[in-house]
Amino acid sequence: PDEEAFIEAHRTELPELDTIMAYRRLYPLKGFMAHLIGYVGEVSEDMLNQPGFELYDPGDVVGKSGVELQYNSILMGKNGSRRVVVDSHGREVGQPLEEKPAVAGKDLKLTIDVDLQIAAEEAIGDKNGALVAMDPHTGEILAMVSRPTFDPNDFAVRIKRGDWNKLVTDPDKPLLNKAIQAQLAPGSTFKILMATAGWQENIAQTLNVHCNGGAEFYGRRFGCWVKSGHGEVDLTKAIYQSCDVFFYTLANKLGIDRIAKYASSFGLGQRTGIDLPQEASGVMPSEEWKLRNFRQKWFAGETISVGIGQGAVAVTPVQLMRAIAAISMDGRLVVPHVADPTGLPSNYLEVSHFTEVKNVPVDETGWNTITDAMSRVLLPEGTAPSAHIPGIDIAGKTGSAQVVSLATRAKHQNNEDLAQNGWFVGFTPRRSPDVIVCALFQGGEHGRLAARLATQVIKAYVDKQRQQP
Incomplete structure (x- = not known):
């Protein structure tokens, strides 16, 4: 002045x-x-x-x-x-x-629900990871959070060199939008895609295994996360108790190319088309993929790990959420978007394909069986009972994904950088849901901890809907 x-x-x-x-x-x-x-x-x-x-x-x-x-x-x-x-x-x-005269820029209306965004930001707090919420009927993104975050006001004038260097050298990558750019193994959340593929191929509905804590395939023992085993397991129990041995067996019966066919049909290994820049495409391995990228033959033993969402498979949170949303919607695959298309010029709407819907065939009995099993994940017999919210019908799937081998992790138990990532994808109600939430808790070790973050956002959504006249 x-x-x-x-x-x-x-x-x-x-x-x-x-x-x-x-x-x-x-x-x-x-x-x-x-x-x-x-x-x-x-x-x-x-x-x-x-x-x-x-x-x-x-x-x-x-x-x-x-x-x-x-x-x-x-x-x-x-x-x-x-x-x-x-x-x-x-x-x-x-x-x-x-x-x-100058021409003012146009206003842009977003699909974000501010109350849900606040709930998501509060739920994740200072944990590393991402939270995304979407309306599975329309693809509207209702909340999106990535952690750690940064202050965009630092860029509004001109960011200091020291501040910029600090952001780009931070190992937790605060400038990375993990909701669309983190490409990580989905762990046991991938079992929902496995279950759908197995059902469509008429394998999963009659598959029964005895889990004693592991199983041998191609001369190597693959362990289950429950060392004492799950006993007799069918598809329903395999989902809500997340039995690895069941899904190892299913993966072996399906083979990598059939797994890849179904996973790709639900959008894995490709960009979702969300209207945000630099979206990552993830990886869905197949025999052809390995030959093209590594000039090597695919080995049958590699398929076993893919069956539980490990190995070469990598997804982004928004990709995983979209795929499981489609399964919850009986095969309706939508395009996620953050801009409200009603306020955009018509040429933008044509380019962005917001309203495009792909229908992936899902057998109705399989749809009922899988979503019913997912609703038991948050019950006492499931893998995330601590995330249960009385009075809300939440279905979901937990996942804990290794970042290193279990042997390496055992040697470095106190190294937080090697801790497993926790995943959870949940929705309400269990079929044709109104909202779906994907939580990635990096280094969270257990999917049940990610589930607690996601269900806080689901509760905020339901509470808001119930308050409206």
Whole structure:
């Protein structure tokens, strides 16, 4: 203010000085919705060479990540200009020679439910990982959180070099939107895709195994997570008690290519098409995939690990949520999106395919059996009874995914960097649900801990619906 007053008082002596009003973005505090919204900054030289940015000038402020980048052309607007004649003191003389008014950027409405977003941010707290909630009927993303987060306000003017270096060297990767970019083994959550594939191939409905804590395949013993075993196991029990031996056996009967066929039909190993930049595609292995990438033959023993969501299979949280949402919806596979299509220009709607729906065949009896089994996961006999919420019909599946071999983990029990990732995908009600939530708790060790995070968000959703008249 003092500098402005000085310039104003000495305008005649200092005609070369002028005050220009410049606007800057002000983002929510404490990294709230940071990965989803993204941030703006000066256009870089690299960006100026990319399609879509070639008409900008150095110094222009553009979207750099998240929604800010994805919808930059809508949000940015266009600069105005004014050509005038001035005298030797810098005062305007006569009428402007040319005046071109600025065009304001358009508003963009998101699908995010702020109450659910707050619940998700509070649920995950300072844990590493991600939480995503979606309406499985439409693909609307209702909440999206990635941890650790960052403050986009640091980028709104110009981020200090020290702060930037700290962000890019942090091993927990705060700039990575883990909801769409973390590619990790899904662990036992993958068993729901296995169960669906097994049912469609008429194998799972009659499969019964005796689990004594492990089983041998191709000369190697594969252990179950319950060392004493599960006893006699059918498909239903295999889901709610997450019996590895059942799914090892099912994987062996299906073979990798049939597993890959069904997993791919539910969108694994490919981008979901969500309207956010730099989405990762994940990995769904197959015989052809291994030959193409490694020039090696696929070994039957590798299929056994894939059956429990280990081995080469890798998913993003939004991918996994979409796939299991489709199974809960009797095969209806939607496109996740964060922008409300009603407020977008029609050409954007055509490009983004928000309303596209793919119907994957799912047998009705299989659908009932699998979703009923998933509803028992949160009951006393299931793997996540501590996440149960009385009065809410929640179905889901837990997963604990190794980041190193069990032998290596046993040698380094106190090394938190080697702890298993906890997963949970849950929805309510158990069939044709209104909301589905995927929780990734990195280093959380147990899927039941991820389940507690997800069910807090589901409870917030249900509570809000019940309060509405």
